Amino acid sequence: MTTSIPPPQPRGIDFSLPTCGETQCNDHGTCVPPLGGGTEMVCECMLGYQGEFCDETVNGALSIPLTLTVLAVIIGILIVAFIVAKMRQKQKKRHRKLMAQKEGYNIAV
Structure with a gap:
């Protein structure tokens, strides 16, 4: 052993x-x-x-400006997406109204 x-x-x-x-x-x-x-x-x-x-x-001094920049970009993207969605909604409404007038329908839009 x-x-x-x-x-x-x-x-x-x-x-x-x-x-x-x-x-x-x-x-x-x-x-x-x-x-x-x-x-x-x-x-x-x-x-x-x-x-x-x-x-x-x-890099500790960079953390706050970097965070604010990323946050600003995200908010900007959301605003642009909201504006585009509203524009498409109006465009579709206008298109339905024109189609209804063209076909002679009386559709409340």
């Missing part, structure tokens, strides 16, 4: 604790030493994130 021995863990290190990147950089970056030296770690953000703690998205 063979038993496997787990690899030795360095003393004093608890790998279950969150890393600096998870806590300080909001899990959107890694902690690196500052360029000028010092003891405080700084965040190096992943692509698409910025800010001191990587908590701001690069």
Whole structure:
């Protein structure tokens, strides 16, 4: 019978604790030493994130104008569809009236 021995863990290190990147950089970056030296770690953000703690998205400023533009296009399409439907309705009514006059029917339209 063979038993496997787990690899030795360095003393004093608890790998279950969150890393600096998870806590300080909001899990959107890694902690690196500052360029000028010092003891405080700084965040190096992943692509698409910025800010001191990587908590701001690069495209966050685009979300409101983009949403308003899409909403405006949808409302514009609905208005155009309503106008076209009303025009077709009037056109059909006029066509029925002309056909009734041509055929001599007395149809209330």
